[in-house]
Structures are given as structure tokens and as C-alpha cells.
Amino acid sequence: MRTEQPKMIYLKDYQAPEYLIDETHLTFELFEDHSLVHAQLVMRRNPARGEGLPPLVLDGQQLELLSVKLDDVELTDADYQLTDSHLTLHPQCAQFMVDTSVKIHPETNTALEGLYTSGSLFCTQCEAEGFRKITYYLDRPDVMSIFTTTMIADQHKYPVLLSNGNPVGSGPVEDGRHWATWEDPFKKPAYLFALVAGDLWCVEDTFTTRSNREVALRIYVEPENIDKCQHAMNSLKKSMRWDEDTYGREYDLDIFMIVAVNDFNMGAMENKGLNIFNSSAVLARAETATDAAHQRVEAIVAHEYFHNWSGNRVTCRDWFQLSLKEGFTVFRDACFSADMNSPTVKRIQDVAYLRTHQFAEDAGPMAHAVRPDSFIEISNFYTLTVYEKGSEVVGMLHTLLGAEGFRKGSDLYFDRHDGQAVTCDDFIKAMEDANGVDLTQFKRWYSQAGTPRLNVTEHYDAAKQTYSLTFAQSCPATPGQTEKLPFVIPVALGLLNANGEELPLHLQGESAAVGTHRVLSVTEAQQTFTFTGMAQQPLPSLLRGFSAPVKLHFPYSRDQLMFLMQHDTDGFNRWEAGQQLAVQVLQDLIGQHQRGEALVMDPRLVAALRSVLGNEQLDQAMVAEMLSLPGEAYLAEISEIADVDAIHAAREFARQHLAESLHEALWARYQANREVSKATPYVAQAEHFARRALQNIALSYLMLTGKPQVLAAALEQFEHSDNMTERLTALAVLVNSPFDAEKAKALASFAEHFKDNPLVMDQWFSVQAGCTLPGGLERVKALMQHPAFTLKNPNKVRALIGAFAGQNLINFHAADGSGYRFLADLVIQLNAFNPQIASRQLAPLTRWRKYDSARQALMKAELERIRTCGDLSSDVFEVVSKSLA
Template sequence: MLETKNLNSPKIVYLKDYKIPDYQITTIDLHFHLKAEHTTIRSQLAISRYLGAKPSPLVLDSEELELLSIKLNGQILTEKDYQQDTKSLTLHSVPDQFTLVIETRIYPQHNTALSGLYISSNNFCTQCEAEGFRRITYFLDRPDIMARYTTTIVANKASYPVLLSNGNLIAHGDHAHGDHFAKWEDPFPKPSYLFALVAGTLSKIEDEFITSSGRKVTLSIYVQPHNIDKCEHAMASLKRAMAWDEQVYGREYDLDNYMIVAVDDFNMGAMENKGLNIFNSKYILAKPETATDTDYQYIEGVIGHEYFHNWSGNRVTCRDWFQLSLKEGFTVFRDQQFSASRGSPTVKRIQDVNHLRTYQFKEDSGPMAHPIRPESYAEINNFYTTTVYEKGAEVVRMLYQLLGPKGFRKGTDLYFNRHDGQAVTTDEFVRSLEDANNADFSQFRLWYRQAGTPELHASGVYDPKKNTYTLTVKQTCQATPSQSHKDPFHIPLALGLLDSKGNDLPLRLAGESTPIAGTRVMELRQAEEVFIFKDIPHKPIPSLLRNFSAPVKLHLNLSDEERCFLLAHDSNNFNRWEAGHQLAVKILLNLIRDYQQGKPFQLNLTFIAAIGKILTGNEPDKAFVTHALTLPSEHYLSEFMAIIDPEAIYQAHRFLRQNLAENLKDSFSAMYESLRQTDPYRFTPKDIGRRALRNTCLGYLMELNDPDIYHQCFQQFIQADNMTDTIAALSTLVHTESPERDNALHIFYEKWHQDPLVMDKWLSIQAISRRPDTLKIVKQLTQRSVFKLTNPNKVRALIGAFCQHNPVNFHATNGEGYSFLGDYILKLDPLNPQIAARLVSVFNLWRRYDNKRQILMKEQLERIANVSKISKDVQEIVIKSLN
């Protein structure tokens, strides 16, 4: 066990200890007086004891509040009437029903944690999820306290002309001494984490949306004045999301206005506050010259995500924070559906699965492994994870597969209608799906309770005499922290069997009279399942886990030739990609072993020929071809190694890329030229795919270390009329020692140094360079004016990019990368514990590295642990990592 002089275990909150609160708050009337030097808040709370609750003290949450006064039913309370500490305010004796008026003072200009009310670019804004409202006023700051909010904001009119909060504007006007006010009323009860306030100098674009029932909704996007020309894509995305949610889920928007505000300093991507979404500027601002195709896609997806929360999160919310995936997993699934409808569903599925397997699978195998509904936590901010979000979405996707589109829609309709205006649990979500479809998901609920990634071991035997194919599937799941035993999961396994021409064979099980054509979904419930398919005329090639029908690891022994056959012929495009991807994994793992054993690398001509066919074929979906040509990431490859060897992974990866480039040079060059842009930039699936494939070809060609190609790449950098092509060229030049590299970085900086989001790209590109001097460059960049330690985007762009996305340099055996990260975790923790905690998670898998690296990483963890003051955000992760 860990023994350090300063690190005591933080207080643990357990799901099993949940109880209904003794008090409810039905209304809250807030009055803010915003000033540059401080802000005063008066809150008037209508409080009543829950029916049947025994008399007990009222304990209100608080953090960094300066108490000015308290009145209970109009009577001023003195210090003998209450008890106050740094985390709470306790009133020992209160009546069954009463009004409480509290005045507080806070200092937003000093709030570097960016939780509660803070200042970003001279504008006031809030972030209250998960527990930020207690930094604004004393409150029962928990999601099952749902109240109706009225908010009055007073501020200097010249300094803060725009005053926004949740709901509808019901009054506004001028006050004395240059002040003005705005009063907002939200007609829907909501938890405190959905409260929002924004005040400052902002410009807006405005549009409208007519709902299916004929109501007009005013849409407004507020940004800093100099960014007003970068909002059109966000507005168009919002209108598409609103129409899609009406069509697919029958959900109509419920207020007269919908507002979005973009801020530069934000811990998260965006926040779904009722009627007033606050976004990280990164997910709003876009025009072709400054934003890449990926930026455009992320903006559309995040806009959709936060809008969809209006029902899956706001109208129906979480009972407690253990239920976080109730809103996040469901809403991620909804935004994935929305994004898939906007382009290639196959490509969107590939992107989502790649992200899940690269990051969430790693989380499942580390010390922070947890179910999508955790049983305990010390700091809830640490559970905004890929497990809760992306794996949570996969669990909802499995329910969608098991019920079908119509059954799932019936279930969600019942869920929204049954629980509108309530704070509920994941069990109530699943129960609604069950009740609407007369289904039983008792075993399926294990996905909410059990951590870890299940593994499927599949094998098939063909009997030519009986014309049967017997598929045996065994499921296992490794032990995770606090869960040594795992019961079998309920797993939908989508599959097909292919004949010699690549056609799907009709599938009939014993006892069935009619075969089913195409993909079948088999339901695994036992530790071992056997399926016998009848009337199979010859030995088939199995295509399993189609569309990644469950978040599992599949082990299926196929030959290289069989995988190449699937890559060429599988009717399921996701599995076509998967066949090539897993073949590349196999080849790379063999190369890694060769490197570790000192053997010379060997070419795999079968794989090169298969990639060549994909490259020169007539596949119309260029985005799909791009993904088929993209090798598994170094991070993903590490998942297959008991002891992670970053140097061996890097060398194997580089060798295969270079040999693909050398052997397919003419094909890459021809494809690059054929996809040259002639028309102005357009954000369409076809154009996105064309740019992606062209830039992938350029990336391979740049592996050849050819001065002529360096020049060609630099010309693309100079001549590009859009950020996608500019960044693609710069991203490949940055790895080289060529003079074009430094020239391009200088030109880019001179052109864009006034644009913070574009400068984030400039920082990240240099941070992930594979050059051996990268850490030295990163350290120098931390001293540049474009880097700001108090801005989360800057930290993620530079420090996060180097430590999380440059494994060969970060894991250098001299340990300098580890000490660099340790230094910045200690610098960040007093300023912004949430961002510091994200960074310390990079050390989570330290035990899976070689002895030398283990020692070096452990030294940094113990160094952090022994600091006299450490946030519970960082503390929880350090304790779990070390223990």
C-alpha cells in the first residue's frame, strides 16, 4: 500500500448510501450585482421538508463563499443560529416550510478553476456541472433538487452590455450610476448544475426555427465581436440538429429562445445549461481559412450533443452523479446517430470505434477502471470519462440493436413521457425500454454494474457431410479494481457468413424453417454459446461483430488471405475496414517482436498488395479509403502488449509506413494529383473525403524523405485556401529536418498569431513531432506569449498533446518527459484541479511498462503525492494509480 507523508485517502461517496434529501427547494430567486472587483449574490430560497422526513439540520453546500447575511422568514440570523465551515453552512433548527435569503460575495476574477462564476476575456460566465453552483451561493447542490429559477443580473452597461441567463427574458432596463439590469425566468424546474449566467461585451448572429407544431424559436449565438464571422456553420448545425431530433425522436424544443455563448476559457467542450448553452470557442468558431474539416465535424457533433440534452439530460435528468451515463451515454449515442446521418455511417462508425478502442479500452485496463454507473467516487469530476460517455453510448447502442429502431423509439417515447420533469436513474431508463417492448433486460443490466472489456473467443468448424457450420463463442472478462469476479454479459453479436464470391449466405439455425439473409444478431448470454447453421454449401468465411455490435475484444483466428478477402468483399463496410485493420495489427505486432529480438524487419507483400488494391480501386467513398489506408495508432497497438515498448512500436510503425510509401509511390502520387482541388472549399461529405484521401497520400509520400516531395508539400502549404490542406502539409513537414519546416512554422505563426484557436494547432503540431528534440521545443513553447497556463485549451494543445499523443518522445528512457509532466501537474493543480487531474491520468498505466520506465513514472506519482496541498481531483487518481 502507498505510504506518503502528506497523502490521506479522500472521503469516498458511495452509490449504496444514496438517500432522498430531507429538504426540497421549489423556487430560487437570484440577484447578481456584477463588478470587476467582486460580485454580490442574493438568493431567496423557498424550502420545505420532504413529507415524512424527520426534523434534521439543513446543510447547504458551499465553496469559497464569503457570507454576508442570512434571513429566515425575514428574521436576521446570527452566528449562534448556524454553523459555517469551508464546505457547508448548517442551520440546526428550521421549520417545515420557510424562506431563506442569503447574501454572499465572490471574486470571479481570481477563479482560475473555471468552476462556478468566473471571468473569460473580460466576460462573466459560469460552469456549474458537476458541483460548481456551490461556488456561487449556498445551496443543496445535487441533481435531484429541481427548482424553478428567476435570475436578475445588474452590471455596468458600458462594460457588460449583454446580460444572459436561463429561460425567457421578462424584464430589462436601466439603473442609476450607469448600471442596467435583465431579469430571466426559466419555467422548467432544473437542477443547479444547469444554471447559467453570461455577461459582457458580445456580438450575436440570430436566426429562427419553426418547430413541428408551428412555434417560432429565436436562435442566438453570442461571441466576441472579432469572431462574428465564424458562426454560420454552428447556426446551420443547430438548425439541422433541431429538425433531426423532431424527426427521429419526436422531441420538440420547449422555450421561445435558444442561446449559445462561446468562451475561450472552458474546462470542457460545452455545457447544456437550459436554454443557454456555454461552449468552448473551439466548438463554435469556424470558417475555411481557420478551421479544418475535423473541426467542422466536431462543431456539428457537439452542437447536436448539447441540443439533444434538452430532453436527454434537462427535461429528464440524473438523480445523482452515479447516473451520469444516463444523460451522457444516451446523448452521445444520439449525437453519433445525428453525425452518421450527415455523411458516411460507416466512416462515422469507424471513427467512434477507433476512439473507443484507443482510449476507453485503455481506461478499462487501468487503475481507474469503473462501470458506466460507478459504485463510488472521491471526486465526481474524475468520472467524466470515456467509460461513462463513449462506452455508455455503446451500451445504449446495444439496446437499440436488440429492440430495433421502432422498439427503441417506443421505449424512449415512454421514458420521456413517464419521467418528464424528474431526476431518475439508469434503471428507470432501461425499465422504460423493457415496458414499452415487453422485454427482459435483467442480465443486460450487468453492463451498468460491471467494469472491464469483455473478450470473445470465437472458432468455427465446417462439416461438409452435414453442410453445417458450427460457431462456438466463449466470453470472459478480466478482473478490475474492486471487481474480481464477472458474470457473463448479455452481448449482441452481429454476424454474417460469406461464400467464395463474398456474398452473404442465408443463415438458418436448427429448428428454424426459414433462413435469414444478410446480417444476423445472435444474443450471447452464457459463458459459452454454440450456434449451428444449417444448409451451408461450402466452408464459409465468418464476418463477426459487424458494425462493432458490442464493445468487446474479438479473438478470431483468420489467415492473412481470409482477412484480405474480407477487406475486398465483405458486404458490411465496417468489417471490410476491420479486416484490414486487424491484419495491420498482426503485421505490426510481428514487426515489434522482430525489433525487440534484434531481427531484421521483413516486408509483408500480401498486405502491401491489399492496400494497393484499395488505393487504386473504384471505391466511391474516399473517406472510407482514407481509413482503410490508415495504420492502427501506436496507442492502440500498446493495448496488445503485456509490457508496452514505445520505441519498438514506433520503429515498427515507421517501417511499415515507409515500405507502403516505397512500394506504392506511383499510386500515392497519382491519387494525390487526381484529387487536386479546383473548386472553392465546401463542407460536404464528398469534399471532406477527397481532401482526407489526398492528404493521406501526401503523408505517405513524405515518408520517402525526398527533397522534391518536401517542396511539393511546402507548395501545398503556401497555396492552400483552407485550413484542412494547410494543416495537413504543416503536420508532415514538422517531422522533418528540412528547411521548409522552419519556414512553414514561421509563416504560419506570423499569419495567425492573433487567433488563439489557430495557434492551438500550431502548438499541437510541434508537440507531436517525432523529432528527438521535441521536448526541448515544447519547453521553449511554454515560454511563448501564445501559451497560457490558465487556459485549458492551451494546456491540452501543448502539454497534453506531447504527453498523450507523442509516446516515443514522452516515454524516452531518460525520464525527462515524465519529470516535465510532473512539473506541470504541480503547477496546474492549485490553479485548475480538473485539468491537472486529466494530465496525471497519463501515468495510470505505469505498471505496464518496463522496469526502468516504471521506476521513473512511479517517482513522479510519489512526488505529486507528497506535496503538502493537493486537490482531491489529483489525489484520487494518484492513490488509485499507486495502490
């Protein structure tokens, strides 16, 4: 049991480092049962910290110190101080050299931080503070150094030796070993260091930059995966070209490398020149990866490549500024994905994810600002708030400044701060200086936590032909922040007349109308905008493209929402109108269930979706999105008290009713698209993604009817599809159906066919973990005994445990608390060997305040049990303690 609270770290306490490291020379001797790391650091006193020579305190964890020298003089035990976390030295002059040798054990490093083994590979993960588990160092992002790295290993077992930068030499040594040296000419902090050693094959290509330099591109994988890399390579080349065209950013080294590893806590890591990826974010082939997986690979490859400038060439001064690189880069990769696919569908998917998950984070005990002001464990702040909400903040800047103004600001930011570690304020200052604007109030988005609420009311004056919109903004209290000042909220809008035509927007006080679409900047707690020349009362289309991450409320009637679904020229708001209509209908059903009444569904939702299905002019991906009802997690998030049973019953009733009412139209769409799929080879392109998306959602509805021809269609799609998208959807609808014999046969067939493919087996686990039929927990426990499952692999944990606790609400929130006990047991186990993954699995329990009193008591009891179970990692301790505060 922990007896003292880990140290809280505060942004206000930041101080520049006492010393700097100009050069870092590393030599790794890699062996099966240990590794030796020799480090030579060329250091100097930081002139920004003044005179004197204070003690040099180097970070280090789980290191066995073998020797230490200061300016070539070997030190004795009396010359330094050593603790479990630091090595303290006493320099005698302003410029000096430190040499250390340490022994580490990558082969037993189950936390997957620092240097560790994944199967037969050596690899690293140093962000945020993993480098201190490799050698003694100033492990902080504002200490930037030139790195030279030499690796020595068995040539037969580890023929490929990789690190950051460019290769400068290699050769054999005695006893069948060999060496390779890499130099990175660009200064970087230790968190961007990377090393990989193993028996790897690679796919090679080249890219010619706009300045006519040829860059070698290599994707390294284990031999059995060599046929799954082409999509990632194509994505890399597209992202390199896009970054040149959109941001003017050119790649700067002679070689760019990606390595896929199976054991990785995150999606990928942007180490300079040597990106290390979770294999799930690289490997994609039609037979083994879904359309969503293909799009995810494309997005993550782009994200990590874009970090070369927004994260590497310009990095963050301290970890409180994490969104400086992550929020900006998520925005960049979202724009890239929108350009590569459907911009509207991409925006819909991003917003649906944000509102379901990040809004819930904002409303929970771990709520924090985009730039937090304190933390215990930085690994807990790789959150949706820092990434997704941080991206929304950058997107609002783009909206307010316009594309040209934003580009001017980003150019100035990159040019002004190249090679520096900077802050979110520096980013905003570049935007201000490039555009001649004052963004002081806008910066509240970085410092204030929570999701703002924007209530809108209207007033029409027929005599004056004016139409007014009044915006009232507020933001709920969050941990440590009870009072919130007004944000700058950009509201993109249009006004529609009775025919669905967009009206000219002439604001009172302006000389003329400014088009039919504009952005209003809401900066006050209450603010009114009046439009003139309105011969009839218009219908507002508000927050187009989701122009700000807020909870908007306007008293639309259901008939008005149906009108917007048919007429709004903003694709996102057409979808949003459908979602609002569906939410209202589902909330009616939830109330009926809670009152014990027979469920009766508003026919307007059926009529609206029938119209959508019949509109063959709409992008098929858009039709698929509009047919998707709000998920149970989102319905829970917008509920004051989430009634899990009523939400599930209402949504399932609505799905069943829609399936039966729209059967003919769904069947026609399904058959037409399936015939095209059977006649068309798989292509990972937007048009094909769209066709399969509509085909698959139609099948998921149709299966609810239980008709024999639908079962036959699902079996045909499962058995004869040439791609994982169609096959996995067919498997999922079978798993959630009452056809037990067919379900069992399909699951067995799938597992037998893909038993040697870990990533596909992860999908097999997830499909079953997400099954909402009774007995969910028992199925998950049984699957944990499957030979393909192991708690030591983060992908497996996310696929089975994460999918069950995060997506299968009706089973996880069983009234007897069995789901809560199960998750708590798993967190306690994981805490012992992988604290990062343990803390991330805790999220469902942290939301205990959202549920009824009985469930609250059960969830709190499990959090208490975790807190008192023994020696908790700082990762888990922080989440549990804040959840119970």
C-alpha cells in the same frame, strides 16, 4: 502534504434530500473586483423523507457570508453553523424561505468552476458541483427548482446579460449600470444554471418547430469572432430538425442561445436554454478550422442541444447515474453525425478512438463501471467509460430492440419521467416496458467494469452441411471487481461463401432462414450457434458495425483478412479486416526489431492497400481510413508489455515501405484530388471532407520518400490552400520531415499569419508537440515560453502538454524518464489553480503497468512525488492514489 484521505462517496449510501427547493430567486451584482449574490429559496420538507424537521445543510465553498434570513428573520451567528463547505440552518416549519447574501471573487477563480471571468466576460460552469461556489444551496441533481435570475452590471462593459429561460425584463439603473431578468419555467437542478455577462455580438436566426412555434436562435461571441459562427448555426438548425424527426422531441423555450468563451474546462455545457461552449467547439471557418474541427463543432452543438431532453427535461438522480444523460446523448449525437456524413466512416472513427483510449482506461487503475459504485471527486468520472462506453451500451440496446423498439422505449422514457431526476434503471425499465422484454442480465453493462473478451471458434460438418460458431466470453478483473458474470453481447454477423456472396442464415431449430445478416445474443460464458444448409464452409464476418464493445478474437488467416477487405458488404468490417491484417504485420516487425533482425514486411499488406488505392468505387473517406495504420497508442494498448521503441520503429518502417511501394498510386491520387481542391471552393460537406482526407493521407505517406516533387507539392499546398485542413496537414508533414529550412520558414509564416487567433495557434502548438523526431521535450519546453502559450488556459494545456504526453509516445516515454518528470512538474503546478485540468493530464502516468520495468519504476516515482508534494486537490489525489494502489 495531505495527511488524511478525502471522503469516499458510495452509490449504496444514496438518500433522497431532506428538503426541496420549489423556487430559486437570484440577484447578481457584478463588479470588477468582486460580485454579490443574493439568493431567495422557497423551500419545503421533502415528504418522501418522513416527519420531523432535521437540520437544513446547504452546500457552499469559497463564499463570504454577508447575511442569512429564515422566513424574513435575520439570523445571528448563534442561529446557524458555518464551515468551509456547509451552512446549517434549523427550520421551524415544513414550508419556509431562506435568504442569503454572499460575496464571491469571479475575477480570481482560476479553477473555472462556478462564476468566473474569461477575458472580459463573466460566465459560469456549474456541472458537476460548481453552483456551491456561487451561493449556498442544495447542490445535487435531484433537487430541481424553478429559477428566476436578475443581473446588474456596468452597461458599457457588460451590455449583454444572459441567463436560463426566457427574458422577462431589463432596464437602466443609477451610475451607468443596468439590469436584466430571466425566468426559466422548467424545473432544473443547480448544475444546469448559467449566467453570462459581457460585450458580445450575436448571429441570429429562427427555427420553426413542427408545432409551428418560432424559436429565436442566437450565438453570442466576442466581436472578432462574429464571422466564425455560421457553421455552428447551421449545425444547430440541422440538429433541431433531426431530433424532431428521429425522436419526436421539440424544443420548449422561446429562445435558444449559445455563448462561446475562451476559458473552459470542458467542450461545452447544456445549461437549459443557454449553452456555454468552449470557443473551440463553436468557431469554424474554412481558413481557420479543419474538416475535423467542422465535424466536431457540428457534433458538439448537436450533443448539447439533444441534452435538452436527454439530460435537462429528464435528468440524473445522482452523479453515479451520469451516463444516463451522457451515454444516451453521445449515442444520439453519433447517430446524427452518421446521418449528416458517412455512417461507416463515423463508426470507424468512433471505434478506433474507443479501442485506443477507453479500452486502455478499462485496463488501468481508474477502471470503473459505466455506473460507478464510488468516487472521491465526481469531476474525475467525466470519463470515456461514462461517455463513449455508455454510448456503446445504449447502442447495444438499439441493436437488440431494433430501431422501432428503441424509439418506443425512448418515447416512454421521456413521457414517463419528464421533469424528473431518475436513474439508469429507470431508462432500462422504460425499454423493457415498451417492448415486453427482460433486460435484467443486460444491466450488467452498467455495473461491471472492464472490456469483455469474446473468443470465437468454428466447426464445419461437411456431411451434415452445418457450420457452428462457439462464443466464449470472459472479463478481466478490475479494481474492486474480481469476478464477472456473463454479459449480454449482441454479435451482428454474416457468412460469406468462396465468391464473397452472403449466405442465408438458417439457425438450427428455426423454421426458416432469416436473411443474410442477423444479430446473435451471446448470454452465456460459452454458447454455440449452429447454421444449417451450408454446402461449403463459409467465412464469418463477425461483430459487424462493432455491435458490442468487446475484444473479439477469431483465428483469421492473413489471406482470409485480405478476402474480407475485398468482399465484405459491411463497410466497418472491411476496415476492421484491414486493421487486423496491419496489426499482425506490425507485430511481426515489432518482434523482428526486438530480436535485432532486419525488418522485413509481409507483402500481403502492400498488396491489400494497393487494391484499396486502386478501387475508385470506394468512398474516398473509406480509402483514407483503410490506408491509416493502427496508431502507436493502440499498438501499445494491445501489447502485454508495450515496447515503445520497437512499436515506433516498426510502424515507421511500415509507413516508409508503403510509401515507397505505393508511390505511384499515392501520387496519382494526391495529384487528382489536389487539382479538384484548387478548382473547388471550400465546402463543409461529407464528399469534400472525403476528398481532402485521401489527399492528405497520401501526402503524409509521400513525404516519407523525400522526393523533391513531393516537397514542392507540400509547399504549394501549404502556401496556396484556401482552408485550414490542407494547410495544417502540409505544415504537419513538413514539421515531421528532415527539411529543416522549409520547416522553420513554414512554422514562422504560420505563426505570423495567425498570431491573433488563439484557436489556430493551439493547432500550431499541437503539430509541434506531436512531432516524433528527436528532441520533442526540448521543443515543448521552448514552446511553453511562446507569448501565445499560458498554463491558465485549458485549451493551451491540452494542445501542447496533452498532445505531447498523450500522442508523442516515443518522446514522452524517453528512457531517461525526462518526459515523466516534465509531466509531473506540470501536474503539480496545475493542481494549485485548476485541479480538473491537472487530474486529466495525469492519464499517461497512470498506465505505468503497461511498460517495461525500468519505465515502470520511473513513472511510479513521479506519481509518488506528486502524492507527497503538498496539499493535493481531491481531483489529483484520487487519480494518483488509485494509480499507486
